[in-house]
Amino acid sequence: MTTEAPVAPGRIVLLTASHRVAPGLLSWPAWQTLHAADRVLCADEGHPQLPYLREAGIGVEITAPTAQELVDACVGSRTVVVLPSGEGDQALTDGLARLAGSGRVQMPDLELLPGSYDLPGARLLDLVQVMDRIRLECPWSSQQTHKGLAKYGIEEAYELVEAIEDGDRDELREELGDVLLQVVFHARIAEEGREEDGAEPFSVDDVAGTIVEKLIHRHPHVFGGESAETPDDVKEHWLRTKAIEKQRDSVTDGVPLGQPGLALAAKLAGRVRTAGLTVPLPAGEGIGYELLALAARAEASGTDPEAALRAAARAYRDAIRAVERHAG
Incomplete structure (x- = not known):
């Protein structure tokens, strides 16, 4: 009498990728897994990764399998990679969890494989996208101007100072976000160039680029050949380079008279x-x-x-x- 060998359950790989990273920029383990997979499935025919996978010679099936169909596709030690599409992903993972919990199904190995990771500061891209949409679709935000928003910048700055003085870190995080919102909001308005006739538009990237260049130039002890051993040395570098940049006639130039x-x-x-x-x-x-x-x-x-x-x-x-x- 012979006994049948147990059927190997195979492997399901859920491949995730950050929408804040350009499509196609996947990790080496992700590319290795995709090339070695028996099947690659995706429910979204408009998934941003598809053109790059096809260019790499990876066949992708546009289908939305049920949990049972996905388990069946792995029978015989087969590896199936699923590109999460957003919609329907929860139903699929819930279905897999139910099958695993039933104890009646020999489940394949289940692996979550990050194909790309967010870099530090990646959520700033989300803020820019959200601000773009609000500016276009919100009746109040779409009508705001630099002058109309000026008072909010002052208010948010004072609330930030109050959070610092209170030592409230939760409040500090929120108030920093409110100040950051003012920066992004003003940059979004400036990008349209509507407020001043003939004004050159600029974007939040231009704002960031300007401050990056300024920081590098005013920190020659970090990015250049000069040295600074004490905070006073740093301040001296800062004031000297600032004076050269601004070419001011008086030490009082640039002091805002509207402050307290x-x-x-x-x-x-x-x-x-x-x-x-x-x-x-x-x-x-x-x-x-x-x-x-x-x-x-x-x-x-x-x-x-x-x-x-x-x-x-x-x-x-x-x-x-x-x-x-x-x-x-």
């Missing part, structure tokens, strides 16, 4: 100190001149007067609430 008063006073005092100038504080009566002197003194001692005043104000707020609770 204490921060403005400290910034001006810092510019004077860094330039080695001797400029007496203007004499005058009133609280403004007293605050100017306090701001200059704070800057000279390495204290941010704006942050110091905010900290004191927050302590004052807490004291007010304590009194309110006691009187409540």
